[in-house]
Amino acid sequence: MKSLFPHLRPLLLLLLAAVQMPAFAAEVIAPPAFVKDGLSARLPDQNHSPLAAEQLEDTALDLNKTIYLALQADPQIKSAVEGIYQAEADLVTAKLPPNPVMNVSNTLMPLNQSFNVNRQGGPPQFDLGVAYPIDWFVFGKRAAEMRAAQLGVEVARASVNDTIRLRIAGAIAAFYDVLEAQNLQALAQEDFTELAALKALTEKRVLIGGAGSIELDRVNLSLLSSQTELRAKRVAVENAISRLKAFLGMQKNKVIHVVGSLEIEHPQPISDPEYLIQMAEENRPDIAMLKRQIEQSVGNIELEEVKAYPSVVTHVGVTRQFQKEAIGFPDQNAWGIGVDVSLPVFDHNQGNIAKAKSLKRQSELDLDTQLIELRSEIERNYHVYDASYLVLVNEADTKLGVSKVIRDKMKAAYALGGKSLFELLDAQRNYRETNRVHIMTLSNYWHSLYALNAAIGKQVLK
Incomplete structure (x- = not known):
């Protein structure tokens, strides 16, 4: 037996290599394409431990940190990545050859009395056999299943990329919602201070x-209204921060x-x-995912078609x-195939083939x-961005500057008794409204810029 082992060892190693469990690929969660340019160099090194949500308390959180933390801590992104591992697990299953089946039996045994030469029966026999299917190899069933499973992995990766695109776009929007609420x-607060x-x-x-x-009463009324507005803006800031925390995976207060x-x-013009x-x-991962789904559907049709071929199982046994006791002849060994x-x-397999073809048509319609x-999404974001751009380059700063000059002149004139209180309050209201519109x-502009980049799937505006 020892002399045979060196000759059998290469064959055993080959069999182990064919059936061993492949390792799952480690997934690197990187910034989506629409924010990658110039961002990766400013992000923390991903080879070190990721930034934890607990480390952010009382620290400054800028846009880059927001994106990085969302990538590392957002549970929806982590959940989506598990879809890749599940698809890879299906690929592992598809790659594994079928297991052989061993049959062991002892037949023709005496039931109510023993066998001998005077009362012959049987003779009893012991059977040991091994069966192994070969249709997966002969008809290419395993190869077709592997192709479909590999396409499933590519679909899962594209799905994860789209989830990352949407979640990071949401985190950026939430970040600018906070900035907007803070500015408002x-x-x-400025209006309340001015009225005080x-x-x-x-x-x-x-x-x-x-x-x-009556003028003092009018000022007090305006001051109360401003105080109420200030409380509402503080609540708006807290609500915006709470929404941002959801993208950062923060479960604690x-x-x-x-x-x-x-x-x-x-x-930037558009x-x-x-x-x-x-x-x-060309760049949207959800479009790539749907195209991969069509390819996967074609692979599934091929798989279901080869499954229509007959199953073939070979078996060999001894x-x-x-x-000797049953009929008086010597015991004998035999083999069979x-x-x-x-x-x-x-x-x-008509039903599964028809279903696979229907799924292909459905994938094409989904695309x-x-x-x-x-x-529609590109056109909507285009018009919003273009409108914001035109306002900024044509009139925003001018209107804000004019309203501020008018307010300041009214304040000086009112202090000298040259203007009435109502004129001053009207000037302050116009300044406040113009400033609010400017902030919005x-x-x-920033919301539509990143929304348009996310809709395109690539950074075209910076």
Whole structure:
């Protein structure tokens, strides 16, 4: 036996290599394509331990940290990655050859009395056999299943990339929602401070007879309204931060400080929407996923078609016949070989083939639907961005500057008694509304910029 082992060892190693469990590929969660340019270099090193949500308390959270933490901690992204592992597990199953089946039996045994030469029976025999199917190799069933499973892995990867695209786009939108709410809160605080100072000035004017008590009542009413508005803006900031925390995977009540600016140095003009739609069709991971699903459907049709071929099972075995006691002859050893082939008379796998073809048509229709939705999404974001861009380059700064000058002049004139309280309050209201619109315009610009990049699947605006 020892002399045979060196000759059998290469064959055993080959068999072990064929059936060993492949290792799953480690998935690297990287920033999506629409924020990659210039971002990776500023992110923390992914080879070190990821940034934990618990480490963010009382720290400044800018856009880059927001994106990185969402990539590392968002449970929806982590859940989506598990889909890749599940698809890889299906591929592992598809790669494994079928197991042999061993049959052991002891037949023709005496039931109510023993066998002998005077009362012959049997003779009893012991059978040991091994059966192994070969149709997976002969008809290519295993190869077809492996191709379909491999395409399933590619579909899962594209699905994860699309989940990352959507979740990071949501995290960026939530980040700018916080900045917008903080700026609106600061504006409300500024208005409240201005009215408090106006109240003090009006009280002095009432004391010296320069204004009536009704003006003081009017200022108090405006101050109460401003205080209510300030409370509402504080709640809006907290709500925006809570929404951002959901993208950061924060399950505990941690305090984070979002830092950043809505200011825009150089607004960028936009390209033709048809060009953007073409880029989106080439770069969007959900479009790639649907195309992979069509390819997978073709592979599933091929798989179901080869499954229609008959099953073929070969078997070989040895038999030991115990004849000496049963019929008086010496015990004998024998062997046998055979093939079992199913006869596909009725079942040609017609139902599963028809279902696979229907799934292919469904995948093609899903792709057409998504392309229609993509065009609509690109066009909507294009118009929103273009409108924000035109406002910024044409009138936003001018209107804000003019309203501020008018307010300041009214304040100076009111202090000297040259303007009425109502004129000053009207100037302050116009300034506040113009400033609010300016903040919303800046926020809309950033929201539409990243929404358009996410809709295209590539960074075209920076």
